[in-house]
Amino acid sequence: MHLSFTTAVLAIAGSAIALPQNPAPAQGTSLPSNVALPPALPVDNFKTPKYARPLSLDEARSGVNATVTTIENIQDAKNKLPELVLPNIIPSPLPVTARDLDEELEKFEKRQSTCSNPRIRREWDSYSNSDRQAYVDAIKCLQNRPASGQFGQSQSRYEDLVALHQTLTPNVHGNAKFLLWHRYYLWTFEQMLRSDCGFNRELPWFDETRYAGRFGQSSIFSSQWFGSVNIGGQCVTDGQFAGLAINVGPGSGNQRHCLARNGDDTKTANTGNAIVDACNSRTAYADMASCAEGGAHAWGHNGIGSVMQDTYASPADPVFFLHHAFIDRNFRIWQNNGGNARITTVSGTDAVGNGLTLDTTVNVYDFRPTVRIRDILNTQSSTLCYKYNY
Secondary structure, eight states, X not given: OOOOXXXXXXXXXXXXXXXXXXXXXXXXXXXXXXXXOOOOOOGGGGOOOXXXXXXXXXXXXXXXXXXXXXXXXXXXXXXXXXXXXXOOOOOOOOOOSHHHHHHHHHHHHXXXXXXXXXXXXXXXGGSOHHHHHHHHHHHHHHHTSOOOSSOTTOOSHHHHHHHXXXXXXXXXXXXXXXXXXXXXXXXXXXXXXXXXXXXXXXXXXXXXXXXXXXXXXXXXXXXXXXXXXXXXXXXXXXXXXXXXXXXXXXXXXXXXXXXXXXXXHHHHGGGSHHHHHHHHTOSSHHHHHHHHIIIIIHHHHHHHOGGGGXXXXXXXXXXXXXXXXXXXXXXXXXXXXXXXXXXXXXXXXXXXXXXXXXXXXXOBTBSSOOEEHHHHSSTTSTTTOEEEOO
16 A cells, blocks of 8 residues: 655644643743642542553563553443554555565565665754754644644644554554554654644654663753653643643543653663563564563653553653654664564564554544555655654
8 A cells, every 4th residue: 555645734623722821931940830720639649540550670581571551441431442443454465475475565665775865863862952842843833733623632633643652552452563553643643743743853862771770851842942850740841841731631631630640760770771682682573572672661650650640641741752752763773673674574473363464554633644554664655754863
């Protein structure tokens, strides 16, 4: 299936208007004390149902599987999802003879080789201040654009993405689709920054291995950029997202609240090279994906805490996308170290137990077209066309 991703952004439906946010303070300062903030919810409100449990380093090294739910009503949660209406995609016929198989593989390789000038996603510390500001401005642009109208809880184009993640959470966590869906979700976010808000820089990522156990020392969590992290579950009042109001979550419910964080260095200590390497030492895709979800991924979310600890609506914290670019980068490193098979084959099952194949669909509603795993398995294919600077 060949899809064009150069079409104009879809027309905005509905009439939802973004609610006004508190004006962000100047770089390096905090909100004035007299600015009214949305409520900071108790940290326990963000301890929402999990579909994978955090793995210790020893468990990651010993091959323990993380994707074992910690809730008993997982099927009930899945049953609450709205019925997903997918485009009428006619599957390609499977090859029958050896010659058919050779021809299909040749076509596949051609599709994967049409990315001649991939974008290079850059780690935050090598990102210039000009690039950083352009990135922040593009996120704020999405936060101030009208919602599409697809989600009643969403009050902006940015919150459309949060609500999309909230809605699909039971389908894309705790199973082998996790890494692949989030890869396409992150790419969708990037494309919306570009098409809706004119972003023209490379997408940044956060190398958490360099700051494991000390996230607060990264300039990301400074008053110049995304605001503080070790603030005990309180509202973020410094940085360029100070006073941010969130209308999606926690969990599958919706209650207006502030952007809050509850940094815990003992948890972010588990985002270092040791656990990344342990997960990437696994041979099978499904085993690696399970480990990645319960490894640095889980510890990064829980270690930043509060909004980021909410499985469903964690993208409401703009740091989410820096974190998930790190997880996607680790996935790409695993692919780089395994030869051609790791960008042409897949294993594992989806949320309802169906085996993943190259023709399994990946859906982000109509924010971008539905694709198949074969279209996004290789980041340097014609669909995605990007790589990481290391």
